[in-house]
Amino acid sequence: MERPTRSVESRMRVRYKETDQMGIAHHANYITWFEVGRTDLCRAVGVTYREIEAKGFLLVVTDVSCRYRAPFRYDDEVLLTTRLGSSGSRSITFLYELSGQGESAPRASGSSSHIWVDIQTRRPTRPPAELSALFARRSE
Amino acid sequence: MERPTRSVESRMRVRYKETDQMGIAHHANYITWFEVGRTDLCRAVGVTYREIEAKGFLLVVTDVSCRYRAPFRYDDEVLLTTRLGSSGSRSITFLYELSGQGESAPRASGSSSHIWVDIQTRRPTRPPAELSALFARRSE
Amino acid sequence: MERPTRSVESRMRVRYKETDQMGIAHHANYITWFEVGRTDLCRAVGVTYREIEAKGFLLVVTDVSCRYRAPFRYDDEVLLTTRLGSSGSRSITFLYELSGQGESAPRASGSSSHIWVDIQTRRPTRPPAELSALFARRSE
Amino acid sequence: MERPTRSVESRMRVRYKETDQMGIAHHANYITWFEVGRTDLCRAVGVTYREIEAKGFLLVVTDVSCRYRAPFRYDDEVLLTTRLGSSGSRSITFLYELSGQGESAPRASGSSSHIWVDIQTRRPTRPPAELSALFARRSE
Numbered sequence: 106m107e108r109p110t111r112s113v114e115s116r117m118r119v120r121y122k123e124t125d126q127m128g129i130a131h132h133a134n135y136i137t138w139f140e141v142g143r144t145d146l147c148r149a150v151g152v153t154y155r156e157i158e159a160k161g162f163l164l165v166v167t168d169v170s171c172r173y174r175a176p177f178r179y180d181d182e183v184l185l186t187t188r189l190g191s192s193g194s195r196s197i198t199f200l201y202e203l204s205g206q207g208e209s210a211p212r213a214s215g216s217s218s219h220i221w222v223d224i225q226t227r228r229p230t231r232p233p234a235e236l237s238a239l240f241a242r243r244s245e
Numbered sequence: 246m247e248r249p250t251r252s253v254e255s256r257m258r259v260r261y262k263e264t265d266q267m268g269i270a271h272h273a274n275y276i277t278w279f280e281v282g283r284t285d286l287c288r289a290v291g292v293t294y295r296e297i298e299a300k301g302f303l304l305v306v307t308d309v310s311c312r313y314r315a316p317f318r319y320d321d322e323v324l325l326t327t328r329l330g331s332s333g334s335r336s337i338t339f340l341y342e343l344s345g346q347g348e349s350a351p352r353a354s355g356s357s358s359h360i361w362v363d364i365q366t367r368r369p370t371r372p373p374a375e376l377s378a379l380f381a382r383r384s385e
Numbered sequence: 386m387e388r389p390t391r392s393v394e395s396r397m398r399v400r401y402k403e404t405d406q407m408g409i410a411h412h413a414n415y416i417t418w419f420e421v422g423r424t425d426l427c428r429a430v431g432v433t434y435r436e437i438e439a440k441g442f443l444l445v446v447t448d449v450s451c452r453y454r455a456p457f458r459y460d461d462e463v464l465l466t467t468r469l470g471s472s473g474s475r476s477i478t479f480l481y482e483l484s485g486q487g488e489s490a491p492r493a494s495g496s497s498s499h500i501w502v503d504i505q506t507r508r509p510t511r512p513p514a515e516l517s518a519l520f521a522r523r524s525e
Numbered sequence: 526m527e528r529p530t531r532s533v534e535s536r537m538r539v540r541y542k543e544t545d546q547m548g549i550a551h552h553a554n555y556i557t558w559f560e561v562g563r564t565d566l567c568r569a570v571g572v573t574y575r576e577i578e579a580k581g582f583l584l585v586v587t588d589v590s591c592r593y594r595a596p597f598r599y600d601d602e603v604l605l606t607t608r609l610g611s612s613g614s615r616s617i618t619f620l621y622e623l624s625g626q627g628e629s630a631p632r633a634s635g636s637s638s639h640i641w642v643d644i645q646t647r648r649p650t651r652p653p654a655e656l657s658a659l660f661a662r663r664s665e
Contacts, residue, residue, distance in 0.1 A: 121424065121434070122417045122553055124546040126298075126599060131542050132306045133280075136273040137402040144401065144460060154401070155460045158266075166272045170310035179546060180424060180435045261564065261574070262413055262557045264406040266459060271402050277542040284541065284600060294541070295600045319406060320564060320575045406578075412586045413560075416553040438546075446552045450590035 112188040113149040115142050119181045129176035139201050139217055142187030150239040162232050164219040171215035182206050194231050196220050197240050252328040253289040255282050259321045269316035276309055279341050279357055282327030290379040302372050304359040311355035322346050334371050336360050337380050392468040393429040395422050399461045409456035419481050419497055422467030430519040442512050444499040451495035462486050474511050476500050477520050532608040533569040535562050539601045549596035559621050559637055562607030570659040582652050584639040591635035602626050614651050616640050617660050
């Protein structure tokens with residue numbers, strides 16, 4: 106039986122620098138926020154991304170996408186939910202939803218795909234099982 | 246007969262600030278570079294984006310995606326080609342390719358979709374024909 | 386007798402996007418973090434900066450400076466202390482110190498000066514007393 | 526007799542991402558633009574900053590300041606003049622002025638100070654004379 110996929114919630118406030126002259130958070134920042142969510146998800150599954158690099162691996166981004174439905178404004182609290190999507194022996198996908206406090210529908214959602222890369226050779230690699238297992242969707 | 250879609254080339258150098266500790270241009274910057282390409286494409290088709298806002302319209306981003314194949318590094322010259330994708334009466338899609346000087350294969354490619362929004366009401370709208378026509382793929 | 390100047394503490398983690406290829410948080414981000422501290426200080430003294438703009442005022446930056454002593458790295462927790470510096474009828478100065486958790490010496494310190502500007506005319510102005518009083522160093 | 530200090534001009538357009546909800550270029554971007562000016566000045570004096578790092582040195586920022594007099598807006602062309610300030614055996618100061626095309630008075634000016642650091646030990650160092658000489662104010 107598959108357990109519900111591990112997810113983690115991150116909270117951040119929209120910085121003034123993150124707004125643009127439309128008066129809303131600029132869309133490129135969402136991609137940076139996704140990365141904050143990944144950092145938090147790594148910590149939640151048991152390894153910080155800093156440790157991943159110290160072990161000699163990088164999670165290099167190969168694809169990113171985001172759909173924007175409703176904007177965030179300066180000083181809004183952003184509630185970011187990050188989930189593990191599919192993962193293989195050499196790749197991981199993360200899924201993201203951004204919503205305001207207490208809202209049922211997300212204001213934006215997205216995904217990012219990554220490959221494991223050897224930090225020395227900078228070539229795709231297969232990480233040790235104890236590392237990749239942390240990012241696997243688990244069945245019991 | 247459909248004319249080849251209008252495209253425009255932009256050049257920029259990777260800023261030191263745009264690198265990250267992997268030693269490459271951080272992937273979120275590509276989304277910002279896409280916007281530089283849109284600015285240049287607007288100018289090329291005959292209206293600056295500044296004028297579009299002055300006329301009372303916004304091109305709000307609804308979707309963005311990027312596929313990353315090979316990195317750019319600090320001080321690399323980035324050659325960005327921006328093309329018009331499909332466009333409707335209320336929406337426009339732009340297509341992007343990023344390559345190094347003299348390279349045949351792009352290092353990254355992406356797209357962004359936009360809807361026309363009334364700058365006062367902030368609601369989707371249909372821009373005047375003389376404006377939307379500039380972004381239409383033309384047939385002769 | 387002058388009360389100790391109001392100060393507020395903000396905490397944030399260095400984002401991966403905020404690193405550069407030196408492997409440290411890029412210095413321009415400190416200026417953005419200062420702004421996070423100002424947002425928190427406004428809230429602490431009793432008015433959000435969002436409300437300040439809603440009342441028709443902007444706090445426009447006229448000067449900024451930062452001294453960097455020791456770097457922050459990815460995922461480091463940054464402890465930012467923001468204090469009111471001198472303030473006049475038309476201007477405010479904020480002071481900042483950035484340190485790591487439990488450290489006695491700041492890793493960086495800085496300041497920013499601002500003038501009150503009318504959001505409509507975009508000209509310097511004198512805000513209502515109840516607003517400027519919030520940012521005055523108080524004596525009892 | 527001291528020759529006029531070497532200076533270099535850089536041009537860039539304000540990106541939409543660089544604006545904020547005040548409708549002007551956010552002040553933190555000026556610090557990033559300064560860095561573009563330094564990159565151009567290095568190239569002009571005969572060594573790219575990329576080469577400096579390849580030779581085993583970093584120019585680490587120790588101080589930065591900027592005074593803002595008049596704003597830049599989206600799509601404005603920014604004319605940045607970068608000059609060598611004082612330099613010692615272990616440090617360099619750069620000076621910056623930002624103006625609009627054809628304007629006599631700068632809209633902003635600033636400076637940044639740097640120390641030479643060994644890229645391996647990450648400790649302050651004295652670069653080889655042929656390197657530091659490139660950044661010396663010259664007399665004839």
